[in-house]
Amino acid sequence: xxxxxxxxxxxxxxxxxxxxxxxxxxxxxxxxxxxxxxxxxxxxxxxxxxxxxxxxxxxxxxxxxxxxxxxxxxxxxxxxxxxxxxxxxxxxxxxxxxxxxxxxxxxxxxxxxxxxxxxxxxxxxxxxxxxxxxxxxxxxxxxxxxxxxxxxxxxxxxxxxxxxxxxxxxxxxxxxxxxxxxxxxxxxxxxxxxxxxxxxxxxxxxxxxxxxxxxxxxxxxxxxxxxxxxxxxxx
Numbered sequence: 001x002x003x004x005x006x007x008x009x010x011x012x013x014x015x016x017x018x019x020x021x022x023x024x025x026x027x028x029x030x031x032x033x034x035x036x037x038x039x040x041x042x043x044x045x046x047x048x049x050x051x052x053x054x055x056x057x058x059x060x061x062x063x064x065x066x067x068x069x070x071x072x073x074x075x076x077x078x079x080x081x082x083x084x085x086x087x088x089x090x091x092x093x094x095x096x097x098x099x100x101x102x103x104x105x106x107x108x109x110x111x112x113x114x115x116x117x118x119x120x121x122x123x124x125x126x127x128x129x130x131x132x133x134x135x136x137x138x139x140x141x142x143x144x145x146x147x148x149x150x151x152x153x154x155x156x157x158x159x160x161x162x163x164x165x166x167x168x169x170x171x172x173x174x175x176x177x178x179x180x181x182x183x184x185x186x187x188x189x190x191x192x193x194x195x196x197x198x199x200x201x202x203x204x205x206x207x208x209x210x211x212x213x214x215x216x217x218x219x220x221x222x223x224x225x226x227x228x229x230x231x232x233x234x235x
Contacts, residue, residue: 001041004034004196007172007224011196012187015046027053033194037231042109042224044174046192049073049104054097061234062227063090063111065154067123067215069178069192071102083124085146085156085215089115105176105192109231110220112151121146123156123178125213140211141165152220161211169201172221180212196221 004011013033020029024039027050035043042062046069065087066073073080075094080086082102088094090111128144140160147154159165159182167173175184175195182189184205189195189212197203199221205214 001035001038003032005036007196007221008198010185010198010201011194012189013194014190015192015194016190020048023047025053025055028055034196036228037109040109040231040234042227042231044107044110044194045105047104047106049096049098049102051101052097052099053101054095057093057095059091059093060088060108061090062109062113062230063092063115064088064106064108065110066104066106067176067178069103069105071098071100073102073104074098078120080120083122083127085119085121085123085154087111087115087117087119087147089117091116092118105194105215109227111227112149112223113230115149119147123215125158125179128156128158128213139163146215151223152217154215154217157214157216159205159207159212159214161207161209163207163211165203165205165214167203167216167218169197169203169218170199171219172199173197173201173203174217174220175203175205176215178213178215180207180210182207182212182214 018031029048031046033044068084075096140163143157182205
């Protein structure tokens, strides 16, 4: 199954306008954003757990990265409320579910295969602090680095009303609007809209009266073909 699988193209998905699709596990539904593969796939997805639903225990051979958008996600390691950013590296295992229900943004098979670092860090608005990692003046913008290595950089940004954020995206960029609204290029991105820019891009976002909070990943798209090859070899 291929969904938005041409990584040389700019892609925007307004996920809240998409239907929920049933997963193999009852009570767990999905909105795919991009995907290469079937049930074993390099995938980026919005996932909804109904109250009391859960997945069977499983190993994340290619790693799993997620941010909790709504509710409380749970596994044997603990409870992860909205705003939690979690990385379960390759070869980690868990039994995920949610007593009260939750919605998460999740990426599978997009890790350096040697990564073994477990991460659980807050991306909530009150935990975001000033940053100086911008390519242009960014008055009204603060950020927090969630994860960074030689393969990728992941941060959350808080953009004040009527502000501008410019980022160099020569190795690609993905953005998910966590709250508020912003424009980028000719697109208006609302809550849970997802943007992917190809290698060789420039990112310039503007907010209006509401401002926005945005999850952003950079540096990673040159490794997409390697990740897809690992998925294919794992089948």
